Amino acid sequence: MSIDISQFHQVFFEESFEGLDLMESALLGLSQGSDDPELIHLIFRAAHSIKGGSGTFGFTAIASFTHVMETLLDEMREGERSVSKPALTLLLQSGDVLRDMLEAARDGREFDPDRAATMQAQLEGLLDGEVGRSPVSSQTEADSRSAWRIQFRPYPDLLKTGNDPVRMFRELAALGEMTVEVDTSAVPRAEVYDAETCYLAWTITLSGDISREQIDEIFEWVDGDCDLVVEALGARQESPLPQSADTPKAPAAAPLAGGSDEDRRSGDDRRKTDRRTTAAADTSIRVSINKIDEIINMVGELVITQSMLGQFGTEVEEFDSGMIEKLRDGLSQLERNTRDLQESVMRIRMLPISFSFNRFPRLVHDLSAKLGKKIDLKISGESTELDKTVMEKIGDPLVHLVRNSLDHGIEMPDERAAKGKPETGVVHLNAYHQGGHIIIEISDDGGGLPTDKILSKARQRGLVGEGETLSHEETLQLIFEPGFSTAETVSDVSGRGVGMDVVRRNIKDLGGSIEVRSERDQGSKFTIRLPLTLAILDGQLLKVSDEIFIIPLVSIVESLQIDVNKVNAIAGSVEMYRLRDDYVPIVRLYELFDLQPSNTSLQDALLVIVEHDGRKVGILVDELLGQQQVVIKSLETNFRRVAGLSGATILGDGMVALILDVGGLISMSNRGPASQPPRNRERAA
Amino acid sequence: MKAVQEEQEVITATTQIGMTDDNQYLTFMLAGEEYGVDILRVQEIKGWDKVTPIPNTPDYMQGVINLRGAIVPIVDLRSRFCMEKLEYGPTTVVIVLRVRGEDNECIMGIVVDAVSDVYNIQEEDLRQIQSNGNSLVAESVSSIATVQEKMVILLDIDHLLNSRELADINGALD
Numbered sequence: 001m002s003i004d005i006s007q008f009h010q011v012f013f014e015e016s017f018e019g020l021d022l023m024e025s026a027l028l029g030l031s032q033g034s035d036d037p038e039l040i041h042l043i044f045r046a047a048h049s050i051k052g053g054s055g056t057f058g059f060t061a062i063a064s065f066t067h068v069m070e071t072l073l074d075e076m077r078e079g080e081r082s083v084s085k086p087a088l089t090l091l092l093q094s095g096d097v098l099r100d101m102l103e104a105a106r107d108g109r110e111f112d113p114d115r116a117a118t119m120q121a122q123l124e125g126l127l128d129g130e131v132g133r134s135p136v137s138s139q140t141e142a143d144s145r146s147a148w149r150i151q152f153r154p155y156p157d158l159l160k161t162g163n164d165p166v167r168m169f170r171e172l173a174a175l176g177e178m179t180v181e182v183d184t185s186a187v188p189r190a191e192v193y194d195a196e197t198c199y200l201a202w203t204i205t206l207s208g209d210i211s212r213e214q215i216d217e218i219f220e221w222v223d224g225d226c227d228l229v230v231e232a233l234g235a236r237q238e239s240p241l242p243q244s245a246d247t248p249k250a251p252a253a254a255p256l257a258g259g260s261d262e263d264r265r266s267g268d269d270r271r272k273t274d275r276r277t278t279a280a281a282d283t284s285i286r287v288s289i290n291k292i293d294e295i296i297n298m299v300g301e302l303v304i305t306q307s308m309l310g311q312f313g314t315e316v317e318e319f320d321s322g323m324i325e326k327l328r329d330g331l332s333q334l335e336r337n338t339r340d341l342q343e344s345v346m347r348i349r350m351l352p353i354s355f356s357f358n359r360f361p362r363l364v365h366d367l368s369a370k371l372g373k374k375i376d377l378k379i380s381g382e383s384t385e386l387d388k389t390v391m392e393k394i395g396d397p398l399v400h401l402v403r404n405s406l407d408h409g410i411e412m413p414d415e416r417a418a419k420g421k422p423e424t425g426v427v428h429l430n431a432y433h434q435g436g437h438i439i440i441e442i443s444d445d446g447g448g449l450p451t452d453k454i455l456s457k458a459r460q461r462g463l464v465g466e467g468e469t470l471s472h473e474e475t476l477q478l479i480f481e482p483g484f485s486t487a488e489t490v491s492d493v494s495g496r497g498v499g500m501d502v503v504r505r506n507i508k509d510l511g512g513s514i515e516v517r518s519e520r521d522q523g524s525k526f527t528i529r530l531p532l533t534l535a536i537l538d539g540q541l542l543k544v545s546d547e548i549f550i551i552p553l554v555s556i557v558e559s560l561q562i563d564v565n566k567v568n569a570i571a572g573s574v575e576m577y578r579l580r581d582d583y584v585p586i587v588r589l590y591e592l593f594d595l596q597p598s599n600t601s602l603q604d605a606l607l608v609i610v611e612h613d614g615r616k617v618g619i620l621v622d623e624l625l626g627q628q629q630v631v632i633k634s635l636e637t638n639f640r641r642v643a644g645l646s647g648a649t650i651l652g653d654g655m656v657a658l659i660l661d662v663g664g665l666i667s668m669s670n671r672g673p674a675s676q677p678p679r680n681r682e683r684a685a
Numbered sequence: 686m687k688a689v690q691e692e693q694e695v696i697t698a699t700t701q702i703g704m705t706d707d708n709q710y711l712t713f714m715l716a717g718e719e720y721g722v723d724i725l726r727v728q729e730i731k732g733w734d735k736v737t738p739i740p741n742t743p744d745y746m747q748g749v750i751n752l753r754g755a756i757v758p759i760v761d762l763r764s765r766f767c768m769e770k771l772e773y774g775p776t777t778v779v780i781v782l783r784v785r786g787e788d789n790e791c792i793m794g795i796v797v798d799a800v801s802d803v804y805n806i807q808e809e810d811l812r813q814i815q816s817n818g819n820s821l822v823a824e825s826v827s828s829i830a831t832v833q834e835k836m837v838i839l840l841d842i843d844h845l846l847n848s849r850e851l852a853d854i855n856g857a858l859d
Contacts, residue, residue, distance in 0.1 A: 547738070593740030635739075638791040639749065639758040642739055650751045656737040 012053045013106045014284065019046035020099050021358060024092065028361045031088045040083070043091070044073040048217075050098070055171050059105050062098065064174060065116050068123045069094050074213060075127075090126055092362075094119055147207040147233040148215060153183075154226040156197045163222050165202070171218045176208020205233070285388055287348050295348075298341040305334045346533055347385070353431045353440070354382035356391050360402055360429060367406045374413050374424040375406060381431035386438045387533040393510055394440070394530065397503040401442045401526050402427060404499065409446030409524060419521055421445065437512075438532055443525035449518040451475045476516045480504045508613065510534065511554055535632055539649070539659065541625035542608065545595040548657045549621075550630055550649060555662040557609040557616065559624060562602045577607060577618050584609060584616045587669040592644065598622060612663040619665070632659060644668050710804050710830075712837055713780060713797040716768050720797075721804065721830070721839045728781040728792060730800055733773050747796060750779075757781065759794040760846060771798065784846045793846050804837065806830045811839070 023046040026039040047070045054062035069091065075081040097119045104111035150172075154165065172178055183201040187193070206215070212230065219228055309330045316323055357379050368375040410416075410425035417423055430441040451472060458464040458478045470478075482501040507514050511531045518524035531537075531554075539550035540559075566578040567586070575586040586607065590597040599605060599622055607618040630649035635642055646661035710721035736748030736759050745764040749756050759779060763771060776799035784793050811828040825845035830837045 595738075595740065633754075633756045635749070635756060638756060638793060639739075643741060645740070648737070648749060648756045650754065650756075654751055655735070656749050656751050656756055658737065658739070 009057060009106070010284065012057055013102060016050045016053060016102050017099070019050050020095055020102070022046050024095050024362055025358055027088055027092050027095070028365055030083055031085065031092075031365070037077075040073065040077050044070065044077050047073055050102075054105075055174070056167065059101075060174065061111065061113070061116060062101050062105060065094075065098060065101065065120055067174075068120050068127070069098070071211075071214075072123060072127055074211075087126060090122060094123060147205065148210060148212075149231050149233055150204040150206065150215065151201075151229040152204060152219070152226060153201040153228075154198045154222065156199070158198045158222060158225045159196055161222075161225055163225065165198070165200075168218050168222070169202075169204075172204060172206060172215070175210045175214055176206055178207075179205045207233075285349065285351070291344065291347055295341065295344045298337060298344055302334075302337045302341060305330060305337055309334065346535065349387050349389070349533065349535065350385035351388050351391060352383045352385050353391065353438070354379075356395050356398060357382050357429055357431075359395075359399070363399065363402060364406065364427065367403065371406065372412065373406070373410050375410055376424050376426045378426055378428045379430075380428070382429075384431040384433060384438060385532075386530065387535065389534050390438075390510055390530055390532070393506065394528070397506045397528070398429075398440070398442070400499050400503050402429070405442060405444040405446065405524075409444040409448075411447050415447075421521075433532075434529075437529050440528040440530070441525060442528075443523060445523040448520045448522055448524050449476060449479065449516070451518075451520075454478050476518055479516065480514070505613075511537075511552070536629050537632060537659075538627065539630045540608070540627050541651075541657070542621040543623040543625060544589045544593075544621050545598050547595060548625065548651065548655070549589070550657055550659045551608060551610060551619070551662065552646075552659070553627060555610045555612060557611050559606055559608045562605060562607050564602055567602060579609065579616075579618075582616065584618045585669060586618045586620055587665060588620045589665075592665065592668055610662045610665075612666055615666055617666050617669060619660075630657075630659070708806055708808070710806055710837070710839060711780070712801040712804060713778075714799045714801050715762055715766070715797050716771075719801055719835060719837050720762075721806075721837045722780070722782065722842055724803060726783050726842060728783055731779050731781065731794075733777045733779055733796065750794065752781065752792070752794075755792060757792050757794055759796060761796045763796070763798075765795075765845070782842050782846070785843050786847050795842075795846070804830075804832045806832065806837075806839075 023043045026042045026046075029036070029039050030043075047066050051063050051066035051070055054060075054066065072081070072087065072091070076083055076087070081087070097116060101111050101116060152165075154163075158165070169178070169180065181203045183203070184199070186201065187199040193199075212232075215230055219226075222228075309327070312323070312327055312330070319327075360379070361377055364375055364377040405427050410427065411419070411421075413423040416425065426445050428441070428443045430443070432439055455464065455470065455475050455478075458475075458481070459466060463478060463481055464470060479500045480503075504514055507528055507530070511534070513529050515527045515529075516524060517527070538553040540553055540556055542549055542551060560579075562577070567575055568578070568583075569575050576583040577586050586602075588597075588600075589595070590600075602620070605620050605622060606624060608621055608624070609616055609618050630651075632647045633649055634647050635645060644661055644664045645658050646664070647659045648656050649659060651657050709724040711724045711727050712719050712721040714720075734750065736750050738748040739746060739758070745761050747759040747761050749758050751757075763769070773796070777796065778800055779794040779796055780800070781792060781794045784791055810830050810832075812830065814826055814829050825841055827839050827841040830839060
């Protein structure tokens with residue numbers, strides 16, 4: 001029997017990344033002066049399981065790298081080494097390297113071995129209490145340090161518990177030089193031999209720089225399933241490593257601090273490119289048992305309702321008014337159950353926003369050190385849930401906004417002191433639900449947006465005319481214009497001027513909006529409003545040429561009956577409708593979609609005014625039907641993307657209806673109707 | 686680890702041998718000729734029902750249907766092969782197929798005149814066809830077999846339903 005181990009890889013990577021996140025936040029907690037011993041244990045456990053997993057799956061480079069981290073952490077855990085700032089910095093950097101190694105392993109790419117080796121050498125240097133010592137020299141010395149003899153006699157049932165001695169030996173071999181003698185005396189004759197029973201026993205001699213704990217760890221899983229004797233050979237003491245906690249570690253700080261920023265940045269860059277390449281990879285989601293139980297309960301109720309209604313179909317011969325009453329009750333119960341079930345199923349996709357917020361402590365920690373500012377990050381509402389897809393897409397805009405706050409918002413400590421504010425600035429991340437939306441706020445108590453600079457910059461760029469005066473709010477809106485940046489110097493933190501318009505566009509693409517409020521020297525606050533989920537939308541059903549289409553309600557500005565006097569044709573082709581002070585182009589959907597029109601006159605049709613990205617058009621429709629929530633299904637799953645459509649959904653009668661992509665329609669209408677000749681659209685019914 | 690990989694290779698090798706031995710094909714009629722597709726690719730056969738047309742797609746793309754919650758595109762095979770149109774009648778069926786793309790598998794339906802039979806066809810009975818320059822035929826007919834004195838045209842559905850569809854995407858959007 002063999003098992004394809006690669007099927008567990010994804011789980012391993014996910015767990016490892018989770019472990020890394022935990023590790024990182026715990027390390028940050030420690031570096032902010034927390035002395036909670038549980039944090040060290042947490043970091044140790046995360047490193048330990050990454051090491052174990054990578055060993056099992058054959059990622060030996062990762063395993064041996066993590067091993068060094070683990071040794072360091074183990075000493076901290078045992079109190080043999082104090083938790084020093086340089087050690088924490090080094091561990092944070094190692095975490096970055098480890099993340100990159102894992103990502104490389106996941107994508108099947110080669111990882112630059114030098115980077116890992118350098119980092120590993122630094123870690124080992126710290127372990128040995130010296131800096132810059134090459135890994136080679138520590139290995140040559142290690143040989144004389146210790147030797148162990150392990151007598152390992154598993155009970156016959158060991159294999160049935162899923163343990164594999166071979167794997168353990170492989171791990172042992174990774175620790176140092178190993179010689180194994182096997183005792184085959186217990187192996188029976190072939191006819192009574194049971195393949196699932198372990199008859200062998202081993203004597204292992206292991207030499208190298210190995211602590212008792214490392215050996216115990218490997219045998220941890222078989223504890224109770226075997227006789228195990230571990231004895232030290234030679235002069236080696238029980239104390240795992242020669243130096244004690246008071247070994248000077250200070251020298252480690254100097255060379256690290258110099259190289260750290262650059263290292264980290266290159267790590268960041270690499271991570272960015274990785275994200276892009278792995279976007280298509282299969283993803284999974286962890287769901288709390290509570291949510292699943294809830295769904296199981298709902299399904300139970302649904303089954304009860306169904307069987308109740310089923311009785312009407314089979315047992316009831318004649319309907320009287322009483323029966324109809326009962327039937328109605330049953331149906332309304334069914335409706336309630338289905339709705340509840342739908343809600344709970346949707347909730348599976350919901351994750352607390354802390355998944356997205358958790359990256360910010362590290363970001364603030366790194367950036368504030370780099371900028372020389374004192375900044376506290378306050379996070380609240382991190383348990384607010386939102387759809388996984390929305391969360392993934394909002395991550396980058398959030399990073400951008402937080403970086404902006406750190407870089408431009410919060411002032412330097414002396415400047416703050418001069419203004420009579422506390423030296424330490426506060427950036428506040430907050431999230432909460434409001435209606436069917438989630439609101440995310442990023443606020444800071446910094447200098448606020450410099451409206452005068454914004455205005456003069458806008459004048460310079462011709463966005464605002466010379467004589468024009470703008471209100472405070474209108475001026476603030478200008479920062480969302482493309483290519484707008486007031487930063488005097490472009491730093492690598494932010495200020496390239498590609499930012500805020502991209503942020504706004506990303507948020508709009510998600511069907512959300514962003515607002516900004518700012519007061520001079522009081523700070524500024526960005527408020528992002530997002531729909532809770534992308535899988536369901538509120539749609540307006542409408543009819544064009546006997547086909548039903550759906551327009552997302554959020555894009556509809558208004559619907560109106562056409563007043564023919566307000567229609568003008570430009571150059572005889574583009575029809576414009578005068579909407580109060582505005583002119584909006586009329587889009588005839590049947591022309592755009594090449595449908596057999598059932599009605600071409602404007603008089604009998606309705607105009608639905610839709611807006612996308614600040615541009616309005618009026619879509620000509622035959623009839624407005626109802627409004628309903630629809631589940632969005634992708635056309636790409638089995639077909640492909642179609643211009644002007646964002647997807648499809650299934651209506652109550654089982655038919656497919658297409659969902660219009662308002663942005664796509666607007667750009668299609670700009671190009672004029674489809675250029676291909678009209679085709680014969682006979683359809684057998 | 687290595688042992689695991691080796692064992693897997695052995696397993697895949699044996700399954701391939703098992704498959705090449707004797708293949709089953711579902712055949713259907715189209716303008717008087719019998720065509721066959723690998724039966725393992727057939728998900729289901731269903732009667733013709735109204736579809737929702739997709740705007741600005743090629744003529745042979747009839748539209749999409751709701752197949753138990755999945756949006757499945759339907760291709761009219763007659764118009765795909767540029768044959769004469771035929772009124773859909775009681776024997777008209779949709780064969781729902783699993784089509785392999787470059788990196789994914791998708792579900793598509795083809796409209797044919799009628800389903801015919803299921804044949805076991807040996808590998809050695811397959812004949813490669815001489816391409817007559819018509820690229821669509823060359824691409825989508827994998828081979829021809831003779832079954833009970835009849836000619837059966839075996840289709841490579843991955844080519845038939847994928848290459849052009851996907852090639853159209855870029856053309857249609859840009």
